[in-house]
Amino acid sequence: MWPCWREKKEKEWGWAVDGDGKIEAVGLDSEIDAALQGCTFDHVIDASGQCVIPGLVDAHTHPVWEGDRVHEFAMKLAGATYMEVHAKGGGIHYTVDCVRRASLDQLYTSLDRRLTAMLTTGTTVVEAKSGYGLDLENETKMLRAIERAKREHAMTISSTYCGAHAIPKLVHFMRFGIDPDYIELISMEYHRKHGRGCNSRRGKCPDPALRELCATGELSIDNIDVFCEKGVFDTDASRRILSTGKDAGWKLNFHGDELFPMNSGELAGELGAHAVSHLENVSVAGIEAMATANTVAVLLPTTAYILRLQHPPARQMIERGVAVALGSDFNPNAYCMSMPLVMHLACVNLHLTMSEALAAATINAAASLGLSESHGSLEIGKNGDMVIINSARWEHLVYQLGCHNQLIKYVIKEGKIVH
Ligand code: NIG
């Protein structure tokens, strides 16, 4: 045991973190002294009169991309819907064009900058998706950028393969709508047919080449995602893609019931998904299925706000016993990296209490990624990720709209001050 530092707070509660970055003791100063008798501390933070909360967990982001979409924001403000912009070749398609032109280094540089910005707002764990490549080469490029960040950046990252984020534009327009062969493309059968080394059984894996890279340790994919939406991937297609992802050992964590009811909640229950995001149009049966299957609902209040959508029925979910988590949904459509702002919107628009918003942005978000044993709360043995708030009440972080800069004194990641 080698405690490297200790912090104190009001009423002399404290946390001690050991040399491995794990929490060694939690409790009153006197209890910590008793538990860690004879230990020396490398660093002691006096947080008297301040608050300490667990590091925030952002359960849903698309942080790898080039080219912003500020021009589309203007179109949407003028009345265009998300799907109207998408159908005209904008939206995800626009970002795919930019990502395909970008080098891995370019993508990594902007990802690294964004992760650092997220850390400054208190986020210490983030889910990060691919999904702007839509072919093997470019999805792999995105996943390699995420992998490099996993190894080099202080942020803990849960990586998600989202090759089923949209139907690639060429296919989409050539076939005038949904391509009946699109699952084949996403399952990378397309590449197999074209002799690119994917020789696994038809439809068995969303991407045999990616699976191979995981086997050699070059990549580590944690989750698989699909945009289960009218005009994108319908429920049956989503089922096929998610099922093959499950075969690959990836956790199911997908976009569902956002713009139209798609029975995504029911699908999550049927497949035993870890999490479903959005859920603005989830059905009562879908909520029921998620509750039974312990699927976490990842709610994204920035997206509903920006697109002026109806809000997801958060209270109904909570009342039915579904664990509700929060994500920023950071992407070129919803340009928000701040979980404190997301928590604020969740309270005002989704009717969460501030305590529920804190649980949703910490332990429940960690659970949506299968990380609740190691992250999301201040408990002995868990990672020493925390945020010290320069106020006697942590609620100020939610109440003071957009003021995290003044309120966050330190962000601690595995026992080290990172901001
Ligand atoms: O979660 N809905 C699909 N995916 C993203 C948006 C991605 C984009 O528009 O670039 C979302 O909101």
Ligand code: FE
């Ligand atoms: Fe998303």
